[in-house]
Amino acid sequence: MINRILNSSFFSILTVLIFLTVFWYGASVHLNSDVLIDKYERKKVEWDFSKLVNDSWSMKRPIMPAPHQIFFDMKKSIFDQKITSKRSLVYHSWVTISSTLVGFAMGSFLGILLAVGIVHVPTLNKSVLPWIIASQTIPILALAPMIIVVLGAFGITGLLPKAIISAYLCFFPIAIGMVKGLRSPDLMHLDLMKTYNATKTQIFWKLRRPASVPFLFASFKVSIAISLVGAIVGELPAGARAGLGARLLTGSYYGQTVQIWSALLVASLLAGMLVFLMTFLESSVKKRMGSEI
Amino acid sequence: MSSNFPVVDAKKVDLVFQTADTPIHALSEIDLEIKKGDFVSLIGPSGCGKTTLMRVIADLEKPTGGEIKVNGMSPEEARLKRAYGYVFQAPVLYPWRTVEGNLKLPLEIMGIGKIEQIKRAKDALAMVDLLGFEKKFPWQLSGGMQQRVSIARALTFNPDLLLMDEPFGALDEIVRDQLNEHFHNLWEQTQKTVVFVTHSIPEAAYLSTKIVVMSPRPGKIIDIISSPLPDKRTLEMRDTQEFLELSQRIRVGLRGGKSYD
Numbered sequence: 050m051i052n053r054i055l056n057s058s059f060f061s062i063l064t065v066l067i068f069l070t071v072f073w074y075g076a077s078v079h080l081n082s083d084v085l086i087d088k089y090e091r092k093k094v095e096w097d098f099s100k101l102v103n104d105s106w107s108m109k110r111p112i113m114p115a116p117h118q119i120f121f122d123m124k125k126s127i128f129d130q131k132i133t134s135k136r137s138l139v140y141h142s143w144v145t146i147s148s149t150l151v152g153f154a155m156g157s158f159l160g161i162l163l164a165v166g167i168v169h170v171p172t173l174n175k176s177v178l179p180w181i182i183a184s185q186t187i188p189i190l191a192l193a194p195m196i197i198v199v200l201g202a203f204g205i206t207g208l209l210p211k212a213i214i215s216a217y218l219c220f221f222p223i224a225i226g227m228v229k230g231l232r233s234p235d236l237m238h239l240d241l242m243k244t245y246n247a248t249k250t251q252i253f254w255k256l257r258r259p260a261s262v263p264f265l266f267a268s269f270k271v272s273i274a275i276s277l278v279g280a281i282v283g284e285l286p287a288g289a290r291a292g293l294g295a296r297l298l299t300g301s302y303y304g305q306t307v308q309i310w311s312a313l314l315v316a317s318l319l320a321g322m323l324v325f326l327m328t329f330l331e332s333s334v335k336k337r338m339g340s341e342i
Numbered sequence: 343m344s345s346n347f348p349v350v351d352a353k354k355v356d357l358v359f360q361t362a363d364t365p366i367h368a369l370s371e372i373d374l375e376i377k378k379g380d381f382v383s384l385i386g387p388s389g390c391g392k393t394t395l396m397r398v399i400a401d402l403e404k405p406t407g408g409e410i411k412v413n414g415m416s417p418e419e420a421r422l423k424r425a426y427g428y429v430f431q432a433p434v435l436y437p438w439r440t441v442e443g444n445l446k447l448p449l450e451i452m453g454i455g456k457i458e459q460i461k462r463a464k465d466a467l468a469m470v471d472l473l474g475f476e477k478k479f480p481w482q483l484s485g486g487m488q489q490r491v492s493i494a495r496a497l498t499f500n501p502d503l504l505l506m507d508e509p510f511g512a513l514d515e516i517v518r519d520q521l522n523e524h525f526h527n528l529w530e531q532t533q534k535t536v537v538f539v540t541h542s543i544p545e546a547a548y549l550s551t552k553i554v555v556m557s558p559r560p561g562k563i564i565d566i567i568s569s570p571l572p573d574k575r576t577l578e579m580r581d582t583q584e585f586l587e588l589s590q591r592i593r594v595g596l597r598g599g600k601s602y603d
Binding site: 237238240241242243244245246247251255256259262338339340 | 480
C-alpha cells in the first residue's frame, strides 16, 4: 500500500511541488531583502529577521513574489471577476487560447499538406524541405512584430495575425513528424500493396495515413504548446489590449510582478491542459486503432 | 483459357543487380515451367536467388535478360490482373486493422462490395481454421496465427496462383509441422498452383510435387525433382523410405551445387 503511494506519479509530482514551494519562499526572502533592508535603514525602522521575512512575503511590488501572493492574485483575477471583465484572467486566457487554437489548426493543415506533398512529389522534397528548416532559424521575436505590422497594413488585425504567428511556429514539427510518419511503412507493406495493384491514392489512405498517426500525435503534442507560445509572443509587440501576452506586458510596464507571475502561471497551466487534452485524444484514437496500450 | 498456358514459363531468365561496387548476378539462365496445380518448392541456401525468382514472377523485380510469362502474359500484365496472391516471410498485417479488416484490405482495393467482403473474409478465415478471431487485432494472435491470417488474406480474392516466400520460416518446428499439414490439405482442396520458397528440406519434400534446387553466385537451378510421393500426404509419411530417399536427393543436389561451402 505504502509502496503504491510512493510509486504513484501523484506522489512524485507532489514531492517536487513541495520542494519547489519551499525553495520559492526562500528565494522570495533572499531576492526581496536588499530592497527592504534599504528601506528600513532609510526610515530608521527597527527590524529583525522575522519582520524581514513577513515583509518580503507581502510586498506590493516585490522582485520575487511569494507563492501565496500569486495564488491570491490568481484567485482574485480568475474567480472574483466577471469573466467578461478586462481584469479577469479567464477573459485574457480565452483571447490567447482562441488564437492558439486557430493558429494550431492552420499550422496543422499547412504542416500536413506540406508533408503529403513532400512524400509524393520528389521535386518538393528537394526544394521545399530546406526552406522549411530555414524558416525556423529566424527568431520568432524578430519576426512577430513584422508579421503584425505587415498584416496591419492590409487591415488585418486582432486574432488572425496572432494565429498566423502560432501557425508559423507549429507547422514545422507537424510537417517533419508527418513526413516521417508517411514514410514509415516498410518495403514489405508497400510490396503487398503493389501485388494488389493498388493506386497511389489507395496506398495513401489505406497504408500511409494510418501508419502516420502515432507520429502525428507526437508532433501535435509539441505543436500545441508551441502554438500557445506563438500566440503570447504575438500579443507582445503590438501592445495588444487583451490576452495573456498583454497581461504580461502591462504587468511589466507598471512593475506589477505579482500580475506577471500569475499570468505566467496561468499560461503554463493552459499549456499543460492543452497537452493533456492532446494525450487524451491520442490514447482514444490509438485505442480505436487497436493499439496495445 | 489460362489452362492452355503453363502458369509460369521462364526461359533463360537473367537478373543482375547493379550495386555501388560490383554487379550482383542474382539469377542466371533460369529455365522453369510450372503447370496448373503444381506445388513447386524453390530450395537453396541464402543468396541463391529463390526469393528473387519469386519476386520476378510477381513483377516485384524486372529481369535483365531472358523471357518470363505468367498465365501466358508478362508478369506485369499478370500483376495488374491480380493473378496471384503473395505471402511474405513476415505476416505483414496492418496493426490498426482487426483480423477481418486485414482480410478485407485486398477486397477493398479491388472494389468488391461490402457484404461480399465480409462473406469472403469469413470463408478465407474458415479455410485457415481461425473462425471466431474476426474482431481480434494482430498483436492479440500468436506468430503462427498471424501467418495463417496472412495466408487467408491471400485466399480472399481467390487467385489461382499463390506465391509464398518462406511463410513458415520464422515459426518453431511444432507450429511449422501443424501449418505444413494444414496447408497441404488446403492445397489439395483448392487445387491452386503454389510456388513456395523454403530453407527446409523436410518442408520442401513434404509439400511439393516438384522441387527446384538452386545454388548461389550466380543464382541458378541445379536440379528439378518431381516428387515420387502420392498427392495425398500425411506427416507420418516423413518416416517412409520414399520420403527419406527424396530428402537425400535434395540434399545431394544442394551439396552438388556446393551450397554449403
